[in-house]
Amino acid sequence: MTITITxxxxxxxxxxxxxxxxxxxxALEEAGQPYEVRPVSFSAMKExxxxxxxxxxxxxxxxxxxxxxxxxxxxxxxxxxxxGGLLPDDANARARAITWMxxxxxxxxxxxxxxxxxxxxxxxxxxxxxxxxxxxxxxxHRLGQLSxxxxxxxxxxxxxxxxxxxxxxxxxxxxxxxxxxxxxxxxAYVARGEARPAYQxxxxxxxxxxxxxxxxx
Ligand SMILES: N[C@@H](CCC(=O)N[C@@H](CS)C(=O)NCC(=O)O)C(=O)O
Numbered sequence: 001m002t003i004t005i006t007x008x009x010x011x012x013x014x015x016x017x018x019x020x021x022x023x024x025x026x027a028l029e030e031a032g033q034p035y036e037v038r039p040v041s042f043s044a045m046k047e048x049x050x051x052x053x054x055x056x057x058x059x060x061x062x063x064x065x066x067x068x069x070x071x072x073x074x075x076x077x078x079x080x081x082x083x084g085g086l087l088p089d090d091a092n093a094r095a096r097a098i099t100w101m102x103x104x105x106x107x108x109x110x111x112x113x114x115x116x117x118x119x120x121x122x123x124x125x126x127x128x129x130x131x132x133x134x135x136x137x138x139x140x141h142r143l144g145q146l147s148x149x150x151x152x153x154x155x156x157x158x159x160x161x162x163x164x165x166x167x168x169x170x171x172x173x174x175x176x177x178x179x180x181x182x183x184x185x186x187x188a189y190v191a192r193g194e195a196r197p198a199y200q201x202x203x204x205x206x207x208x209x210x211x212x213x214x215x216x217x
Contacts, residue, residue, distance in 0.1 A: 001064050001065045002035075002036060002064070003028065003033060003034070003035040003036070003062065003063070003064045004035065004036045004037070004038055004062075004063045004064075005021055005024050005025070005028075005035055005036075005037055005038070005060050005061065005062050005063075005075075006021070006037070006038050006039075006040045006050070006053070006054075006059045006060055006061045007019065007021035007037050007038075007039060007040070007059055007060060007206070007209060008021070008039070008040065008042075008059055008210075009039040009040060009041045009042075009044075010210060011206070011210045013210075014210060014211070015206060015207040015209075015210035015211050016176070017172070017202075017203045017206055017207070018172065018173055018176075019059070019206070020059065020060050020072040020169075021037070021059055021060040021206060022169065022202055022203065022206050023072050023076060023165065023166065023169035024060045024062065024072055024075050024076060024079075025037075025201075025202035025205055025206060026165055026169065026198055026199050026202040026203075027075075027076040027079045027080065027086060027162065027165055028079060028202075029197075029198035029199070029201045029202045030085050030086055030165065030196075030198040031079050031080070031082075031083035031084070031085055031086060032083070032085075033079070033083060037205075037209060039209070040059055045057045045058065045059065053068050053070060054070040055070070056070075058070070060072055060075065061075075062075040062078070072105075073101060073102075073105045073166065076101070076162055076165065076166060077098070077101065077162065079162075080161075080162040086161060086162040086165065087161055087162055088158065088159065088161060093157065093158060096157045096163070097157060097161035097162055097163040098162075098163070099163070100156050100157060100161070100163025100164070100166065100167060101162055101163050101166045103163075103167070104163070104166035104167040104169070104170045105166060105170070107142065108142055108143075108146060108167065108170050108171070109170040109173070111135060111138040111139045111142055112139055112170060112171075112173045112174045113173070114135045114138070115132075115135050115136065115139060115174075115177060115179075116173070118131050118132050118135055119132070136177075136179065139174060139177075139179050140179065140182065143171075143174065143179065143180070143182070143183050143186055144183070146167075146183075146186060147183045147185050147186050150185055150186065150189055151185070152185065154189075154192060155189075155192075160196070164189075164193060165193070167189075168189065168190050168192075168193030168194070168199075169193075171186060171189070171190050172190060172193075172194075175190065
């Protein structure tokens with residue numbers, strides 16, 4: 001059955017891979033599943049046809065036969081449940097990998113997103129300069145805790161899992177600010193994720209999509 005996801009017609013990041021279709025592409029590549037991508041413009045995203053797929057007018061969405069999903073976490077969980085390679089077979093290890101998916105989305109991504117908001121959405125507000133250091137401190141605090149937990153392990157809980165895929169995807173958003181670089185073990189962890197062939201394919205595909213140039217072979 002054909003899998004179709006949606007992505008920005010032109011991502012505001014110009015192909016840096018930070019839009020959330022990249023994490024879904026990555027999961028599909030890890031799972032060895034071919035997929036198609038339907039571009040959506042900013043205006044089309046807010047129209048009824050897209051709102052029927054994604055009630056908040058955002059990307060990514062996922063369509064497979066009569067199943068439609070939204071929320072990158074739910075989409076990746078679905079892919080991981082249906083296909084091998086992203087969740088361990090052992091029930092407890094599986095539950096822990098899922099915990100890391102939630103941790104990435106609920107405990108690590110929010111302060112990182114706040115940074116984008118304060119810089120680009122609220123940057124012209126008189127209080128944004130005062131707010132910025134508070135948010136940077138919050139990110140540092142979280143990344144410090146995560147770095148302690150990761151220690152010198154390659155991945156968060158044994159073998160690479162959907163938990164790592166989600167955590168690396170979230171941490172990538174802290175890279176442009178330079179904060180990730182303050183935590184060498186996390187920077188190395190992210191680099192390990194980026195080095196995975198499946199990530200490389202996903203990144204190249206989104207880059208080609210966003211720049212209109214075919215991926216280098
Ligand atoms: N929690 C959602 C967030 C989706 C989201 O924020 N998507 C962004 C692109 S990465 C978007 O569509 N932004 C445009 C908008 O909100 O108008 C998920 O994980 O899928």
